[in-house]
Amino acid sequence: MNDDEVRGRIYDVTMRSGRPPLVAELGGPEVVESLQRLAAGRVIVMRDEIVMVAPFSAVVTPFLVESAGVSYFANCIWDALGIPAMLHRDAEIHTSCGDCGTAMNVRVENDAAHGDGLLHFAVPAREWWNDIVFT
C-alpha cells in the first residue's frame, strides 16, 4: 500500500467501526514507514499506535459521538461536530462543560446542530500544532 492507500484504509476502518486500526492490523514494516510519513505530514498523530486521525480519537475522551449505532470518540468539540459532518449522518454528541463538568448534549440533525453551549478555541490557529494534543 502507498501512503494514500494507508490513509484511506485508516479512515475506512475508523468510520465503519468507530476506532482507528492498530498498526498490526494495517500490515508490515512498509506500513510503519507510511504511518511515520503520514504523522510527519500531520494527517495522523502517532505514539506507538495511531492516537488521533482527525476528527477521531483512538482513546477515550469527553467527546462521545453516537451515530447509526456506532460510537466514536472525538479529540475536541470541533472534531465532535466534524464526525457527523464527515459521515454525512445525524449524530448525538455527549460531552460536558469544560469548566464545571455538567453533562451537555448536542444533537446534529438535518445539517444543523442543536444545543445550548459555546465553543472556546483557546489556542490561536498558527499555534495549534505546537501541541496538538493540548489543542
Added chain:
Amino acid sequence: MLYFRSEEHIDRWCSAWKMDRGAVLTLDQGWRLAAAWFTEDRRAPEWRRRTVDEVEQVFGELGLSSPFWSLR
C-alpha cells in the same frame, strides 16, 4: 477546543488555566466550521491537507478573519 455552558464558564476556565480568552463560537458557527472542514472524503486517494491559503479561505468564508485565525 472545549464546550462550555456559558461565557461565564469560559472565563472561569481561562482564569483557572491562566490563559487568555481565545475565540468563542456559537454552536451554529462551530457546526458550519466543522461541516466546511470535514466534508471531504478523506478515504479518497486524491485527498490532501489544505494549504495555508485554502485554510484561510475556509475561515474567511465563515467570517473568522481576526488575527486569532491567521496561520502566518
